[in-house]
Each structure stands twice: as structure tokens, then as C-alpha cells.
Amino acid sequence: MSSLQSTSERVLGTPRRRYKVLVAKMGLDGHDRGAKVVARALRDAGFEVVYTGLRQTPEQVAMAAVQEDVDVIGVSILNGAHLHLMKRLMAKLRELGADDIPVVLGGTIPIPDLEPLRSLGIREIFLPGTSLAEIIEKVRKLAEEKRMREEAEASEQVGQA
Numbered sequence: 001m002s003s004l005q006s007t008s009e010r011v012l013g014t015p016r017r018r019y020k021v022l023v024a025k026m027g028l029d030g031h032d033r034g035a036k037v038v039a040r041a042l043r044d045a046g047f048e049v050v051y052t053g054l055r056q057t058p059e060q061v062a063m064a065a066v067q068e069d070v071d072v073i074g075v076s077i078l079n080g081a082h083l084h085l086m087k088r089l090m091a092k093l094r095e096l097g098a099d100d101i102p103v104v105l106g107g108t109i110p111i112p113d114l115e116p117l118r119s120l121g122i123r124e125i126f127l128p129g130t131s132l133a134e135i136i137e138k139v140r141k142l143a144e145e146k147r148m149r150e151e152a153e154a155s156e157q158v159g160q161a
Helices: 007-012 033-044 058-068 082-095 111-120 132-160
Strands: 020-025 048-051 072-077 103-107 124-126
Touching (some): 020 132, 033 048, 058 072, 058 082, 072 132, 124 132
Parallel strands (some): 020 048, 020 072, 103 124
16 A cells, blocks of 8 residues: 555545645745755655746745645745745735645745744745655645545535535
């Protein structure tokens, strides 16, 4: 049995689509090697990965995440604009009713900015040196949690009908 299968899939025996992650580069940051390495590692680990390309606005990323029905959004920022861009991204996700999509951030983030980012709702922050295995594990866990919440909500709605 694949390690990519969720607990509910193993118990219920229902096949599910692969976890889907949007990997994004926002702002004027033109360095995308790290984002591409993470995207490839996630793909190789069995995730479906959507890569937005360079110079996306937070609004474009939020819209793409909703349109693609992703389980997790991963953002890579190396240019120092992380607080400003992540505030806009999280606001747009709330506006779209998609603030249930977990957001993770990777890049060169100063330690004093970690807590303000977490207070915005960023679920995980990956600093330089974080292993790909750790990123994959945490993204998988967040995707699994989101799917479990969705299934619980769907069951609840069926029970109310």
C-alpha cells in the first residue's frame, strides 16, 4: 500500500485524487531555482504540482489556487517583500472564501518576521537549509488535514439533508 494514501483512504477504501499543491513566486523576485527544486521534489513524491511562474501578484496566486482547487499553497520569496505580499495573499484568500487552503512560505525570512507571518495564518515557514523531506512531510500533513476537514464538512451536510 502506498505511503501516499491517507488514513481515511486505507480505512474506507475510496480512491482519492493526488494532493495538489500550487507553488508560487510573487513580486519582483526573479530567483526561482529553489521553487523549482521544491516543486520537482513534491511531484516526485506523488503530488500534483501547479507552478505559477515568476512575478505573480498575490491576487493572481489566490485566484489560481481557487481555480485549480489546490490543497496547499507554497510560496517562495527571496526579495524581502514577504510581509507585504503575504498580507495581500491572505486577504485575497479570505475575500474569495478560500482561507481554508493552508499556505506555506519558504525563502530568506528574517527571524523577527516569523511571528508576524504566523499571525497572518501562514502554517509553515521553511528557512534556508530545510530538507526536502521535511517540506514534503509537512505539506503532505497539511493537505491531509484539509481533505479530512472537507470530508467531515461534506458528511455533516449530508447528515443535515
